[in-house]
Amino acid sequence: MKLTKSDSGEVMRGPAPNSTRSSYWDVWKGLAIVAVVVIHSCGELSSSPPNSLTGLFGIGLRQIVNFAVPVFLAMAGFFAGRGPSGSPVDFYRKRLVRILAPYFIWTTIYLAQDAITESLNIKEAVKAYLFGTGIGIGYFVIVLTQYTLLTPLITRIKSGRKHFLIMMTITAIGLFFTYYFxxxxxxxxxxxxxxxxxxxxxxxxxYHLGIYAAQRQAAGSSSFNGPRKFITLTFIFAIAGFIEGYFWARHGNYSFGTSQLKLTNTLYSVTFFLLILSLSRSRTVFNHDSFLALAGRNSYAVYLVHMILLTPIQRFLGSYPAIIGLQPVYIFLSTSMTLFACIALVLLLRRLLPKRLAGMILG
Known part of the structure; x- marks a missing residue:
C-alpha cells in the first residue's frame, strides 16, 4: 500500500475523509483511541482482588489495550519520518501549532469547568498546562511535544546500527527509571x-522506531514484511505481559501491573506496531472506511475531549448496581457511549465552526 503525501505528519488528527487519506492508518488510529477510552473506563477494576475473576479480567483486558499510547507515538514517528525534510523551524512551527493549540484550548475549558466547583490558583493552573494535568491525561501531549522537538535530530541518523544503539540505550535508561520508581x-x-x-x-x-521504520520502508526494505511472525510475537508478549501484570498486582502494585511502560508491554507494543506495519501493504479488513476510520481521523480531538464526557457517563452508569456489578458490561457501555458522544460533538463542531477555527480547536 502506497502512502500519500497527506499521510505525512498525521497522528491523532485529520480533516474529513478525502481521496488522498489512508483508511488503513485511520482505522488503526481509531482502534488506538478506542483502546484509550477503554483504559480510562477500567478504574473500577483496580479495587478487585487480582486472583478474582473480575481481577483477572481487568489485568487481561488492560494488557490487550495497552498498545494505545505506544502505537500512537510509533505512528507519529512513522509519519514524521515519511514527511518532507524541510527546515527544522518550519517543521516545529507547523507541528507544534497543530499539537499545542487544541491542547491549550481544551485545557482552558477543563480548568474553567473545575473553577466552577473548586478554587484554582495561578500555580495550579500553570502546572496544569505544563504537566498535562489540566485535562487529566495531557501527559501524552507533553511527551509528543518532546519528540517533535527531537525529530530533526532523529531523522538525520541514516545508519541502522546508530538507530539501534540509540534506541536500545535510551530504552534501557527508560526501563531503569520505570522499574526503579x-x-x-x-x-x-x-x-x-x-x-x-x-x-x-x-x-x-x-517514536524512534516509527521514524526508523519509515526510513527503511522508503528505502525499499522488506524487514517489516511477514505478519505471521509479528502475530506470534505479539501473542507471546501479550501472555508475558499478563503474567507480569498479575505478579505486580499480587504484590500490591496493581497500577504498575497494568502499566503501558513495563518491559513486557514495551515488547508487546513494539511487535504490535510492527504487525500493523507489516499489514499496511496488503488489502485487509483494515483498509475500508468505517466508524473506526472516522474515529481515527478525529482521534486527537476525541483524546482531548473524552474525559469531560466520560465522567458524567460513568456517574450515570454507576447509579445502576446491576450494570456496575458486571464490569465487562459497564466498561463496554462506558466506552461506546463516550466514543459516540465524542464523535457526535466533534462532527457538530466541525460543521458549525469555520474550517480554520475548527482545526485550531479540534486539531
Missing part, C-alpha cells in the same frame, strides 16, 4: 501519575 518505589513523588510518564525516555523506543 513506579515498580519498586511507588511511594516516591516521582512514581505518582503523571510525573513518571512525562519524560520522553520512558516511552522509547516507539
Amino acid at each position: 513506579p515498580a519498586l518505589h511507588p511511594e516516591s513523588p516521582i512514581s505518582k501519575f503523571p510525573a513518571y510518564a512525562l519524560p520522553f525516555f520512558v516511552w522509547y523506543p516507539f
Whole structure:
C-alpha cells in the first residue's frame, strides 16, 4: 500500500475523509483511541482482588489495550519520518501549532469547568498546562511535544546500527527509571501519575522506531514484511505481559501491573506496531472506511475531549448496581457511549465552526 503525501505528519488528527487519506492508518488510529477510552473506563477494576475473576479480567483486558499510547507515538514517528525534510523551524512551527493549540484550548475549558466547583490558583493552573494535568491525561501531549522537538535530530541518523544503539540505550535508561520508581518505589513523588510518564525516555523506543521504520520502508526494505511472525510475537508478549501484570498486582502494585511502560508491554507494543506495519501493504479488513476510520481521523480531538464526557457517563452508569456489578458490561457501555458522544460533538463542531477555527480547536 502506497502512502500519500497527506499521510505525512498525521497522528491523532485529520480533516474529513478525502481521496488522498489512508483508511488503513485511520482505522488503526481509531482502534488506538478506542483502546484509550477503554483504559480510562477500567478504574473500577483496580479495587478487585487480582486472583478474582473480575481481577483477572481487568489485568487481561488492560494488557490487550495497552498498545494505545505506544502505537500512537510509533505512528507519529512513522509519519514524521515519511514527511518532507524541510527546515527544522518550519517543521516545529507547523507541528507544534497543530499539537499545542487544541491542547491549550481544551485545557482552558477543563480548568474553567473545575473553577466552577473548586478554587484554582495561578500555580495550579500553570502546572496544569505544563504537566498535562489540566485535562487529566495531557501527559501524552507533553511527551509528543518532546519528540517533535527531537525529530530533526532523529531523522538525520541514516545508519541502522546508530538507530539501534540509540534506541536500545535510551530504552534501557527508560526501563531503569520505570522499574526503579513506579515498580519498586511507588511511594516516591516521582512514581505518582503523571510525573513518571512525562519524560520522553520512558516511552522509547516507539517514536524512534516509527521514524526508523519509515526510513527503511522508503528505502525499499522488506524487514517489516511477514505478519505471521509479528502475530506470534505479539501473542507471546501479550501472555508475558499478563503474567507480569498479575505478579505486580499480587504484590500490591496493581497500577504498575497494568502499566503501558513495563518491559513486557514495551515488547508487546513494539511487535504490535510492527504487525500493523507489516499489514499496511496488503488489502485487509483494515483498509475500508468505517466508524473506526472516522474515529481515527478525529482521534486527537476525541483524546482531548473524552474525559469531560466520560465522567458524567460513568456517574450515570454507576447509579445502576446491576450494570456496575458486571464490569465487562459497564466498561463496554462506558466506552461506546463516550466514543459516540465524542464523535457526535466533534462532527457538530466541525460543521458549525469555520474550517480554520475548527482545526485550531479540534486539531
